[in-house]
Every structure is written in C-alpha cells, then in structure tokens.
Amino acid sequence: MHEISLVQAMLQQLSDLAAANRATKVIKITMKIGQQSGVVADSFRFGFEVLSANDDLVRGAELAIISSPATFRCTQCDHTVTAMDRPDCCPKCQETFLIPEGGDELILQQVEME
C-alpha cells in the first residue's frame, strides 16, 4: 500500500497550491496515472477516501483518474506500440523483447478550488 504515501504527497501539494491561490476548498482533482507506474488506481482512490476524510481542505472533493498508456519499443525492428497492456510480441516482426518507455507518470494534472 505505497499508494497511501503517494496520496499524502498529493495532499501536501494540494495544501501548498490552495495557500498559493488563497483557496479554502478543493472541488475537483485530476490525476494522471501511467500503466507502468506501479500504482493501483483503486488503492489510490481508497487511500484518498481515507485520508481526505480528515482534511478540511479536500474533504468531499471529486477525484478523477486518467489512466495513461506506455509505449513499447521492439529491440529488433525498433517498431513502437502504445498500449495500456504490454503486447506479447512486436506486431511487425514478432520479437518478444520489448522495452517499455514512459507510462510511469503519477501526475497531479489539474485542480479546481474555491
């Protein structure tokens, strides 16, 4: 459950952001979570529900999670596939060794507050 630590990091960023914008209430949070990030969206949401309940700034806010794909590069022909799930092999040359690129982001993208 490292998702709890990550939710704590998000709450810290929200607190800084609210102070900078003189806001007292967060309404909506948009997070981008990559396919290769090692973070389970449901666990992240659960951690958010638990921790935001004790946080006046964030309590009741909507959490939107956008899942982002990774790109897989073929080690043989250099062909790339962008997908949510790792392909079994390169669709062009059937090589099975593919290197993942990107898709490991955990980005606080947008915050709506008042």
Added chain:
Amino acid sequence: MCDTCGCPSPSDHDHHTHAPTKTVDVHTSLLAANDALAKLNREHFEAMGAVAINLISSPGSGKTTLLEHTIEQLKGSIRIGVIEGDIETERDADRIRAKGVPVIQLTTGGACHLDAAMTHKGLHLLEKQPGGDAIDLLFIENVGNLVCPATFDLGEHKRVVLVSVPEGPDKPAKYPKAFTSSNVFLITKTDLLPYFDFPVPEAKAEALHLNPKLTVMDFSSKTGAGFEVWLQYLRDLVKEAKARQA
C-alpha cells in the same frame, strides 16, 4: 421581501453565493519531492566517493545473507557500508554489525518501503558511525516487499532485485515494476534447485522479456556456486566509480 431569494428580510443581506471557483493546471509528479531528494542523495553518495545499491526482494529471499557473504569476501579490498530498512527490529543490522562494517538500521514503523527522505536520514546517521564516512560501496537493503519499493528512487546508482528459488520462477511476470525498474536480477539459493521446480533459463527469459537491459546472475550465497560473478560485478562498479572520480 427579498427579490433575490424570497426570504422575508430586506434585500441587502448575504445570499451565501459560492466564491468563484478557480481551475489550476499543475502537471507536477507526486514523486517530485521524493525525486528531488533522491537526486541530492545521489550527489551526496558521489561526494563520498561511494556507489550505492538498492536491494529489493520479498521477505526471505536472502538479502541479508547476500550482504553477509559479500562483506566477508570483499571486506579486505572494498570499504562497505549498509543502511538496513525494516518495519521493526534491529535484527538485520545486528547481523551486519557482526561482520565489522558500519551499519544503520532504519525502522519504518509500518511503512512498506524506504523513500528518499528516510534514506537521507539513514545516510547522516551512518556517517556518524566509525568508518561510516569512508565508504566505497553502500548497500541499502529495502523493506522486504516486491511491490512498493519499486516506485521510490532512493538516489541509488544500481537497483538489484532478488528472487530465491523457493519463491518460484513466475515473480517477474507477477511483479513487473520491480524488474522493469531494476538494473540487475539475482536468482538466489540455487543450492535448492534439486528440490524445487524452478527452470532457471525460463525465469531469466521471462525477466529479460520485461526488461531486455537487465543483467541476470544466479548463485548460492551458501555454497558459493556462481558467487564470484556477483563479486566481480561489484568490484567493476567500484573501479568504474573511482575512475570517474580520478
């Protein structure tokens, strides 16, 4: 009567309208604070002249045993230091201390992984130990867990993931992040191969399928079979780091 809300009081009162909302585009990583501190750690290790290795595996894969045997073999030629991470107890640090190298135990008090801030604290504590400020090779033994530690950069130069023979060969497929984020994959306890169904070539192929850049080794710390390859890998790392410094 108020024309706006229809209440019986005069119209010059607060209608409890909401403050205007503001939408801010942020685009910062949740790991930004951790990664900034990890970068500082890396610079700190380099200023010390040390190569740092982050060891990741499930509990019981042989991380501490690997360290005990590595220290025994290299102690004469390479100055080693260890930061131990566990949820509770000083037991691992006691085992390492018995080998005569500087060691510090971090107890996370429940957290399932080390992060850059904990590592930073550990590094400062280690430097206060006798010999802790003169280290060529620093091992950071993460909390036993094949999932959560994979997300957090500690500032290490190399990440090493271990799987022991009794755990089975399917770990790379089941816990991909630990393998895609690592530099080295160690298959440990190979002295137990006669008793378990663990096809080494398949396990290696599975890990390389996820991350073709992995360096893969298999050995038994107990019997020493194959261990020299690991020791040579470490000697080369230290030598390269010293050459970069010179």
